[in-house]
Amino acid sequence: MKIVKVNDLVSIKRSVEAGTLEQEAAVKTIIADVRARGDEAVRELTEKFDQVRLADFAVKETEIEAxxxxxxxxxxxxxxEAAGNIRAFHEKQLRPSWMTTEENGTVLGQKITPLDSVGVYVPGGTAAYPSSVLMNVLPAKVAGVKRIVMVSPPDRAGRLPAAVLVAAKEAGVKEIYKVGGAQAIAALAYGTESISPVDKITGPGNIFVALAKREVFGDVDIDMIAGPSEIAILADETALADEIAADLLSQAEHDPRACSVLITPSLALAEAVSVEVERQLAVLPRREIAERSLTDYGAIYVTVDLDEAAEVVNELAPEHLELMTADPIELLGKIRHAGAIFIGRYSSEPVGDYFAGPNHVLPTNGTARFSSPLNVDDFQKKSSVIIYSKKAFMENAGKIAAFARIEGLEAHARAVETRLKNKKD
Incomplete structure (x- = not known):
């Protein structure tokens, strides 16, 4: 890996997945086709992209049993066990509806209601991601969502991976369809003869899935437009080079556009990690992917001190951040932007990917500056509750009417003043 001084830092933050004009046009065509022709369009697109023609998209109970x-x-x-950990963590995020009564008798509050339905996209085809099932489904279940629909692209035999089906069953999914790509997003957003529409779509996918989610946003809600995986490791001379190298490679093997960065004030550690990465890379099964990722988006930044290293982290706003220093808790307060923070040598990033409990669906592309991990709040909505008392109304009606007239909204003012003229309670 290349070693550079921090004053040579070039931005490796990528913009949100934009796609080419051709990809955008293709996605819009697919969505329009599914909206117009429903199941038949989905069937033809599945045959075209997944090389299998399905008479029925729904996964049968016998397939899950098998x-x-x-x-x-x-x-x-x-x-x-992983599902139990994830469920327990997200249950701590639950917030109740609330009401407060003012001295003048007015009651104000907030009513929290789970979404009616959610669609979960799970990548598939040549790979299996049961962890994606758990991380997207369980927060929705904890939030109280009644209908959770899972979609995933089938293999050429028209099947979904056994591990994915088992994870779905364990998470409580009862509605699963063998559909992937932009056509799956369109089906979830607008519905077909076989698939009823949902209110929100979550889950990662390729560029076509990302573009489709962006296209349907507004008609339905989405979680985020996820980009390639990222990891930043802030370490000092107390960290072990082989452990840091392994963690950097754990993200580099995801995708040629994944980003793996070490930030350290120790030149000795930087040099040792660079050597160790090359050693481990040589025997990595996904070497070609990881090597390209490290060449294009990997780097080791040498800073003056840990304070400067923390500022580099905040500039990058990484998806995953590991703090591997002598006193990582002291640094925690200086970190403002990171999707998930892993503290200490035993908190390797895969611990969070699979087992610890916090969600692994995280903001990428620097969006940790303003976004949070997928959580229970993403599957609920909030309604304000206003019960204004007569006393409060009489005290404030004139102010409210005046405010309305400042905005040129006479009917608003009259709606208040009409009640002042009427004597009934």
């Missing part, structure tokens, strides 16, 4: 026979008992136990 999936349990295709995975090990150990895997099922791990999924159940």
């Amino acid at each position: 999936a349990y026979g295709q995975v090990s008992a150990e895997f099922i136990a791990i999924v159940r």
